[in-house]
Amino acid sequence: MTRDEIFTRVRTTLVDALNVDDNEVTPAARLRADLNAESIDFLDIVFRLEKQFALKIPREDLFPEAIFQGDPAFVANGKITPDGLAELETRMPYADLTEFRKDPKLEKMEDLFTVNLIVTYLESRVGK
Amino acid sequence: MRWTWIDRFIKFEPGKSAVAVKNLSLAEDHFADHFPGFPVMPAPLILEGLAQTGGILVGAANNFEKNVVLAKMSAKFHRDASAGEQLTYTTLLLDLNDTGARISGTAHSGHDLIAEAEIMFAHVSPAQLPPGLTDTKFVFSGELRHLLKMAESVAKNGI
Numbered sequence: 531m532t533r534d535e536i537f538t539r540v541r542t543t544l545v546d547a548l549n550v551d552d553n554e555v556t557p558a559a560r561l562r563a564d565l566n567a568e569s570i571d572f573l574d575i576v577f578r579l580e581k582q583f584a585l586k587i588p589r590e591d592l593f594p595e596a597i598f599q600g601d602p603a604f605v606a607n608g609k610i611t612p613d614g615l616a617e618l619e620t621r622m623p624y625a626d627l628t629e630f631r632k633d634p635k636l637e638k639m640e641d642l643f644t645v646n647l648i649v650t651y652l653e654s655r656v657g658k
Numbered sequence: 659m660r661w662t663w664i665d666r667f668i669k670f671e672p673g674k675s676a677v678a679v680k681n682l683s684l685a686e687d688h689f690a691d692h693f694p695g696f697p698v699m700p701a702p703l704i705l706e707g708l709a710q711t712g713g714i715l716v717g718a719a720n721n722f723e724k725n726v727v728l729a730k731m732s733a734k735f736h737r738d739a740s741a742g743e744q745l746t747y748t749t750l751l752l753d754l755n756d757t758g759a760r761i762s763g764t765a766h767s768g769h770d771l772i773a774e775a776e777i778m779f780a781h782v783s784p785a786q787l788p789p790g791l792t793d794t795k796f797v798f799s800g801e802l803r804h805l806l807k808m809a810e811s812v813a814k815n816g817i
Contacts, residue, residue: 549732570729570758574778577753577760589757 536652539582540645547574557646569595579648583656590621591651597621597639610634624650662801663707664747667714670813676715677748680707684741698738704745704765704773705733712749712761714802714809716779719754722798722806725782729758733775743767757781 541555548565561567567575576587590597597618598604604614615634619627625642669677682689682699689697709728717726739745749763758780765772784794793799798806 568730570778570780573755573758573780574730574760577755580753589755593757 531656533649533653536656537645537649540579540648540652543575543578543582544645547571547578555645557644557649559645560641561643561645562640575648579652583652585655587655592643592648605636608636610636610639622647624654661706662710662805663703664710664805666817667711667805667809667812668746668817670715670718670809672715672718672813673751673754675748675750676711676718676809677746678707678711680745680747682739682741682743682745686741689741697741699740699745701733701735701773704735704739705731705775707745708747708749708763708765708773708775709777710802710805711747712751712763712777713779713797714805715749715751715761716754716759717798717806718809718813719751719759720781723795725787725795725797726759726779727782727797728777729780730778731775733773735773736771739765739767739772745772752776 537557541552544550544555544561544565545552548561548567548571550565554565559565561572561575572593576589576592579592580587598614601614604611604617610618615627615631618625622642625647627642630638630642664678664680667676667678669675684697688700688703692698692700709731713726713728717724744767746766747763748766749761751759751761753760758778761777761779762775763777764774787794787796
């Protein structure tokens with residue numbers, strides 16, 4: 531499956547799950563800030579993607595809340611620690627951390643969850 | 659206060675599907691106000707019945723050990739339901755994991771499709787509840803126990 535084909539399927543999934551228009555689902559769109567996804571929507575998206583791509587998606591792969599499970603070694607004073615960033619890189623190799631590294635505030639972590647992230651993640655799971 | 663919006667289960671296949679019926683009686687209070695001289699079932703109460711049918715299906719999948727709360731739904735209504743009709747709520751378990759579940763459901767009166775919906779439920783563990791709550795298993799308790807017994811009996815023996 532090509533990246534374009536994956537994107538098209540992801541767009542359909544997000545349009546159905548979030549009740550947004552096709553043209554709002556751009557590769558750079560952030561799930562929370564741009565597409566107004568709430569935490570339960572992430573579960574809905576995971577369920578739909580699992581059906582759409584016939585695979586199992588572990589909760590921590592695409593759930594922003596589940597990444598660190600409140601581990602104090604990874605978060606201090608509202609920021610992700612260097613250890614936390616290393617953990618993030620290992621756990622989410624499909625996330626683009628370039629911008630986030632400059633100011634790794636915990637509250638900004640949800641901005642990492644873009645349409646592109648989902649596409650890259652699925653690309654790594656289903657191949658090209 | 660009773661907040662049970664299904665009358666009985668007529669089919670219950672744990673982990674798969676559940677079908678319940680609800681008889682609409684003019685004696686129900688809501689018909690007096692909704693609307694005077696034009697008694698139609700309030701749409702949210704149809705959805706409540708559908709959610710209770712599906713919620714018990716989701717609860718049964720984990721032996722009612724987890725709290726199941728309604729988290730999200732999308733619904734489409736096709737026509738009003740009036741006093742005197744019997745609604746059949748048919749629900750199918752689409753997805754289930756530790757975090758929650760998704761079901762699809764329809765409400766029919768005879769062959770007429772009244773409403774259809776997709777409903778998301780979240781599993782809420784005792785740790786996620788506000789502190790001080792005495793009953794940590796607050797969903798499948800009280801009056802819902804009667805419905806649960808009914809569901810179990812229908813699953814074993816049919817109607």
